Amino acid sequence: MSESNVIESQRTPAFRSVRSAGWVAFLSCLLVVLWSQAASARSLPDFTDLVEENSDAVVNISTTTEPKGGPGVQGMPFSQDQIEQMPEFFKRFFGGPQSPFNGGQGNAEPRRSIGSGFIVSKDGYVLTNNHVVDGADKIIVRLSDRRELPAKVIGTDARSDIAVLKVDAKDLPVVDIGKSKDLKVGEWVFAIGSPFGFDHTVTAGIVSAVGRSLPTENYVPFIQTDVAINPGNSGGPLFNMDGEVVGINSQIYTRSGGFMGVSFSIPIDDAMNVFKQIREKGTVSRGWLGVLIQEVNRDLAESFGLKRPRGALIAEVMDGSPAAKAGLQSGDIVLAYNGEEIQFSSDLPPLVGRTAVGETAELTVLRGGDEKTIDVTIGQLPAEDSNQGSAAPGNSAGPSNAPLGLSVQPLPSGMADSLDIKGGVVVTGIGAGAALEAGIQPRDVITEIDRKPIRSVDDYTNVVKDLKKGKAVSARIIREGHPLYLVIKP
Template identity: 65%
Template sequence: MTRLFQPASSVRQVRLPSWFALLVASILPLLLIQSASAQSLPDFTGLVEENSAAVVNISTVSEPDPRTQQTPFSERELEQMPDFFRHFFGGPQSPFGGGSAQPRRSMGSGFIVSEDGYVLTNNHVIEGADEVMVRLNDRRELPATVVGTDPRSDMAVLKIEDDEPLPVVRIGQSSELKPGQWVFAIGSPFGFDYTVTSGIVSATGRSLPTENYVPFIQTDVAINPGNSGGPLFNMDGEVVGINSQIYTRSGGFMGVSFAIPIDDAMNVFRQLRDGGSVARGWLGVLIQEVNRDLAESFGLSRPRGALVAEVMPDSPAAQAGLQAGDIVLAYEGEAIERSADLPPKVGRTPVGDQVDLTVLRQGKERTIEVEIGRLPEEEGAGTTPGAPSGSAGGPLGMQVEPLPDQLASRLDIAGGVLVTEVGQGPAFQAGIRRNDVITELNRQAISGIEDFRAAVSNLPSDRAVSVRIIREGRATYLVMKP
């Protein structure tokens, strides 16, 4: 009978080469690490099954406007044409327009936030739509009513109704998000319903050029056309954002996407649901970033805060005594590290609330109490862009003349000097250009030529100084190194 098992003592020992033992010793830890890494990757299966029902597909139809259909002639020219030519070039059967235009259709995503049928999505998903339909993942299709929109935050609130119960998402807290956390999105990119993509939070509190009042969440979750308005979930299955924008040079996803924080979105939702409009806090200042040179000129040890370049007349800031040249270092005790930190905090503050601003003025910190106003349609606490260089004489490489009364009245300022020429020198390097109005130099107010000459004669030679200018009606600070 053949033995299948043998005692260990009777088994012949095989001596392995030393190089083989070294190879095994080096590879085994890597295999163990890979196995541990695979086990630590998140599993989204249960989360997707739990939350897909409350995610919806949104389709819109916009009827064409006959008045805007393209023709090679203007409306006036068409009216002056004989009937035959007008029919050919602009009539209903015209090959250049008319009745041949088709309704425009678009698609996006959204999610249900309440059992009575309120749906959140992006404003750009339903903007200009004549018909909005919401489709659930059980294939129910329901017409939607637009409750309200807020283009500033790119949000829209819809309402649907049905006899059957409606699934809802669970709302999380975007304020608790931290870079590096896993998140995932459910949406309909390119019309592929209920597509799931995942990634991590890349950053929070991002300010984009198109909107200063929304501190966007940046992720690397794949977002494409059709994902707009869909939810961004955390690993607890809670909605923490609304997927809204991507950064792209190709038109498709390139690894950078942005979501509206759900804390801000729910604030907008409640205001639109209850009142039909959104009220945001308003300070009434134009601000700019504090770079290294500006920090040096204002006596800061490092760049931080929001530099007030201009205080708008009759604004809450003006009434509280805020001044151009103040640097806002804290808002209600919360540090302002970058100028982009200030507008979202102001915008979230209820109108009429009293808040404390910690500002740096003339090298000393002080607290100013401000009563927050309501943001007008075209106003804000935005960041002014940096100034370009201009194109002669004087110690700073520029020439100035008294500010004409007419220009002072148009700019609504009490004094300053008008830059008439800029050549090579400190002024050119600072970015001062012809027709700028200088109202402050080295923290000294400039009301006229004599003030300007006195300030120039006292300029230090060992450090940078600030220059406040008004260009095209906007004030901004530049840095000059004499």
């Protein structure tokens, strides 16, 4: 045997061993990947049993609204093409009677729309959105067995966008009611509804956020999800993975008119509270504090001595309100309500709204750098109240090169009476300086600087001359009748 053959014969077993080990390693990696993919597939939720168990209690709601007279379709302010090109914010599905997507009130033909709902009692009570049935002359509830039953509106609550319907039937399938307060961001949820009229369509996603405050409503802490919601889903149930209803699908954020991954649902805890009140009393009452609040930003937090932005800043206390009777003051920052921390100003209205009328609530407020506990007997929210929400977004005392860059004059008595305040100064001119940077404008009325009342030009002059350079201080102004706190850094 030649030398080369000897070497080859010596290497061949080792080479085969290495090659065999390589295949073993490759197969092992392949098995790991396949096992991982299988495990991932097993970890994804299976909705089949949940959908089968709950679909029968979900209904389609169709409404008909007779024309109320008017010029007909030609009376619509925009063409359909123009409407479709408009950027839109929180457009409700098949909205109220004025919605151009429904043809408007002036249509010569009856207006028809479709929504969803769900049965909450065997004797025929159905929950849906108020905007689904608002103004409707005829409401038909279609069950999963294809029965079509006329429905009567028992009561509605526009603030929470809830409507309670009743159909004449017995032994109906019902949903299980869960607790929306137990929802966690990231958990799976699914919806059943009738998008575009396609009955019992199922879509799924996760909870994106909880406690969302929307411009359309201060008293509902919405659940945000990425569940696909489209026109016709309105009023349908949002389920958790225990098959319990945790929300009512209500709104979407859209620029196109269709689903864009941001959907909002009314928490079932709030919806069932409304349902109970409507069923028992026919009306809905909410707690009322009687304050106008605004967000605490970083600069305001610094000026009030807070280490970080938090709480709800009271910009105004309404005369005769529960807050006024309890001694709350403008400039107080509500840090907690009945022991629950207030991180954002939007956290406060839902907590107050859920409180029973006549019940005493304990508020922790920051006043003058010190925390105080104040008990307030909660009143009933007036029918047309809109003030327990957010504040509006903002001899002459020297020329505009004064410390704040302002010129001010005494507040005319007539203006003071119209604003129902005891004093202040009117901004008549503004130049470069701290006030301009803070957002103060001509005709603003200054009533407070650095927590000190400003009732005259002399008050203004004395307070301003003592301000320390570079230290942020709060300034309370009234702009177009609305109080607002700004931060000035001299």
